[in-house]
Amino acid sequence: MLEVQGVTVDFDGLRAVDAASFRVDEGCIVGLIGPNGAGKTTLFNTVTGMIRPSAGTVRFAGRDLARLDPADRSRLGIARTFQIVKPFGGLSVRDNVLVGALTRGQAVAEARRTAEATLERLTMTHLADALAASLPLALRKRLEVARALATGPRLLLLDEIMGGLNPTEVNETLTLIRALNAEGLTFLIIEHNMHAIMQIAETVLVLNQGRLIAEGEPAAITRDPQVIAVYLGEPLEPA
Amino acid sequence: MGNEPANELRVSLLVGLPLAAALVAVPTFVSDVFWLGLGITVLMWAALATAWNISGGLAGGLSLGHAAYFGVGAYTATLLFLRFGISPYFGLLAGAVLAGALGAAIGAITLRLRGPFFVLATLAFGIVVHIAAVNWRDLTRGAAGLLLPFGGGARNMLFAGVAPYWYLGLGLLALTLGVTLAIRRSPLGYYLVALREDEDAARALGVKVVRCKVAASAISAALTACAGAFYATYIQYIDPSSTTQFEISVQIALIAIVGGIGTTFGPALGALVVVPLGEILRASLGGGPALMLYGLMLIVIVLAAPNGVIGLLQRLLSMMRSGARRRATTRRSRGHA
Structure with a gap:
């Protein structure tokens, strides 16, 4: 591949x-x-x-x-995570993941559902509304994975x-x-x-x-x- | 700086509709030309700052060259009318298209630059357009300026009274705010905020960074040109110092920053604070002292509200809300005792 x-x-x-x-x-x-x-x-x-x-x-x-x-x-x-994490700090966790789903060509509402399903898979649903900048490092790493997965790699x-x-x-x-x-x-x-x-x-x-x-x-x-x-x-x- | 378009839409309907009704009624109650004129100036700068914010705030490319687009709008509408008798309504559209194309071209060239280099490039671009406006006398008549005939009629966007320009200004502001809201709810809005936060991460997620920035730059330029055409028909006289001057670029950026860069309504609020401050100081003190005081007051505002006027308002609102909640809890516990 x-x-x-x-x-x-x-x-x-x-x-x-x-x-x-x-x-x-x-x-x-x-x-x-x-x-x-x-x-x-x-x-x-x-x-x-x-x-x-x-x-x-x-x-x-x-x-x-x-x-x-x-x-x-x-x-x-091809999706990736960054070793030095790069969250969109001023956006909510949900919107961070949503950006990944949008680039697949999904409309905003559909991308929001994809983002929520992805967060659920990574047991991050309770963090959806938190600002990405407020997450501790371990969760920021998980957010990197969530965002990458949302692109449908x-x-x-x-x-x-x-x-x-x-x-x-x-x-x-x-x-x-x-x-x-x-x-x-x-x-x-x-x-x-x-x-x-x-x-x-x-x-x-x-x-x-x-x-x-x-x-x-x-x-x-x-x-x-x-x-x-x-x-x-x-x-x-x-x- | 959060991106909560759904929430913002609700707020804008709740606050916006009654506010819009009140704004529409203003000329019925305010007939004094000074105050109505001041209101129109506020509306124009609010529209300009809102338009600037699409590239400067949402896309994060701080531009100090927006007077160029303002000038393109003003000169296109004026020249098309003076030379070919084309109504400024169409001239406004032509100016918007021209400035949009210019914004896209400049965007494609400069947006690959980062940080201070981008700012310098926009600054240089603005100065080049200003020099062209001063020296290309065959087209612009240079510093002598261009005069639009008085009483050109409603068909030509040239009204005798001031009140019609209030409504046009209101329409202009509504247009820029509407476009901003539409962008924020679209994929483009999410991409712009994402790439403002971290360009490499946005790219890795499939965001076409340059394409998004070029789009934002073109939209911002086109709306700025609309305000330029509006200014030309309102004042009915334009010259380089009132349209393409560097100070105008600074003023546009300054208002947006004071109001709340990157937010939907902040830049418009900034105009409501900054423009009357400047005008009233100039009317009461005049010249040097007014400018000095104006500068000092801007420093105070920026210190008091580092996230812009809108950030300060949001903080006050949440303080009031939590205060009300505290009072309610106290009352309840007293009732139990």
Whole structure:
């Protein structure tokens, strides 16, 4: 469904991503891990169109995305959350989600119903009228997911939505991801919570200093000597 | 700054209908030309600030060049009438279309700029149009200005009395407010507020940012031009210093900011506060002292009401409401005792 081919990103002489190639098949959950500064979010940004790669191609559903801006890509079915959350602070939680539903071409009344159904799914109904700016961080992260879901995506890119969540909240999030995946939604997930990502991903990609150094099932990744070396020699938690 | 169009519609019907009836009746009771004239000036600036607010407030692109659109409206209506005898009613429409196209073009160029760079670009655009109005003498007669013939008749939007302009001004304000309400209830309104809050997030959700901003800029420019045509037929004389001058751009933005930027009714309320203040000070003190006092009072207003006059009103209203509730509770507990 998503094919990234030789994508390279240079920032003023600094190579943030170096010839990264990978694919995400329809219906899969793919994890993307790596130390801080490895280029994970930059790689995400080339998929959503916020950054244009200096070389390489990104294809989605067989289509080259090079000429499409982030809004076009969202309308094709690629949705994302932001690691540094970006709520529309002055809008209610409901209206935040409503904006996502409107871009699918729904009329305002219909989009409001979509927003409310999405909030219910994420157990946020009681917060619908609250200003987004008033939410604590954990709920702002959940709002990021709600907004992205309201666009009716086929591929959802999650950027560290589990950081700062307590174990119960992490489990709730994993349950939600599994349920959405069972309904056919494909996932590409950046996550620092190793325990969580190893539980849920079918395939894990490891990025280090802009290069993909390993790709495989979680169990194999945790045994990969290169990956262990990158994570400072500490053995990874078994899945 | 919340976006609650449904609620706003209810309030606007509850408060608006009786208010509109009272406003329509004003010329019946006020015959003094000074006060009626002041009222018409307030209506015009209220319409201008409301039109400005569509791009400056809803879309968050602070423009300091709106006098350009005001001038385009005024000159288009005046020149079409003077040169071709076309009624200013149609001239007003032509000016709106022209300014709308200009607003879209300028929008497409400048709206990719962010923050202060955008403000500077609009400022430069306004100055360019002003210089054109002063120097393109074959078209505008430059600083000499253009005079509309007295008594052109109702067919040509040129009335002998002042009262008809009250109604035209009222119509103009109703138009700008109506368009604002319609935008806020439409997808465009939600997109504009979303991209004002966070452009990257809006984009990621599929909002075509530039298209939305261009639309807001075009609508805002077209409505501003309508006010320009209205001004030309009301004063029946225009020159660059009364239409395209930089001070006019500042005044439009200032009124909207004082009233409550980004809200539906705030900018119009701003005109109700700022315009009489300026006019009355000028009439009573005149010249320099009036301007100084005017500036000081604006500072006081902005300090007292950082969210605009409408924000202050909302705070007072909610204080009164909670005060009434407290009194009611006290009464009840006394009754029980």
